[in-house]
Amino acid sequence: MKKVAILQSNYIPWKGYFDLINQVDEFIIYDEMQYTKNDWRNRNKIKTNNGIQWLTIPVRVDSLHQKINETPVFDKNWSKKHKATLQTNYGKAKCFDETKDFIFNLYDQISKSELLSEINYTFIKALCNYLQIDTKITLSSDYELVVGKTERLVALCLQTNASHYISGPSAKSYIDENLFADNNIKLEWMDYSGYTEYEQLHLGFDHGVSILDLIFNEGKNAKTFFKSDFN
Numbered sequence: 001m002k003k004v005a006i007l008q009s010n011y012i013p014w015k016g017y018f019d020l021i022n023q024v025d026e027f028i029i030y031d032e033m034q035y036t037k038n039d040w041r042n043r044n045k046i047k048t049n050n051g052i053q054w055l056t057i058p059v060r061v062d063s064l065h066q067k068i069n070e071t072p073v074f075d076k077n078w079s080k081k082h083k084a085t086l087q088t089n090y091g092k093a094k095c096f097d098e099t100k101d102f103i104f105n106l107y108d109q110i111s112k113s114e115l116l117s118e119i120n121y122t123f124i125k126a127l128c129n130y131l132q133i134d135t136k137i138t139l140s141s142d143y144e145l146v147v148g149k150t151e152r153l154v155a156l157c158l159q160t161n162a163s164h165y166i167s168g169p170s171a172k173s174y175i176d177e178n179l180f181a182d183n184n185i186k187l188e189w190m191d192y193s194g195y196t197e198y199e200q201l202h203l204g205f206d207h208g209v210s211i212l213d214l215i216f217n218e219g220k221n222a223k224t225f226f227k228s229d230f231n
Contacts, residue, residue: 004162009120010040012210016192019226026136031069031117044210047202048089069117079111095219131223150176
């Protein structure tokens, strides 16, 4: 049995993204999709004393058909600004001192990266390692892509010898479930409900913020707030 999931890359994604990665044997980053503005590709949310704030990587969009892996960053100082914002809003978090160097070193490492996709990939891989997620992570460009939304997903599953495909619930609006059944691939839906709350800074609780919120507040204990099991 082999489980596969396929998602577009996000910038410092929320815990559900990593929970999904931890539930599969191979996770394919789908970066040959069209870049979408005002989406999760180049931004994510953090908590502040003034409410939710977006951390956004400034990118340049030259074409309506521009792919995620073709999208460049245009402000070379963005990483410094993001570090300063995180320092201001998480400096008093319970595990900030023990996690700061790891996170900030990542920002230093990718500060000269010119493509959004490279930045996201670096963060995702490093954060998986920190969370002790050993799932194989590949890129859609590693495989042959075919035409059709569901057809392309099925083809990727076949090329990876997947027996199960786990999809995010938002894909229910377009996925043709019959195509998976016709190819003997079991389609399962990720359930993002029922997460346990943890100790967050600032008023109110928000499950939908970046994984950095969970790491700064819980450190190595972060993985215990996932729904999937860790070996």
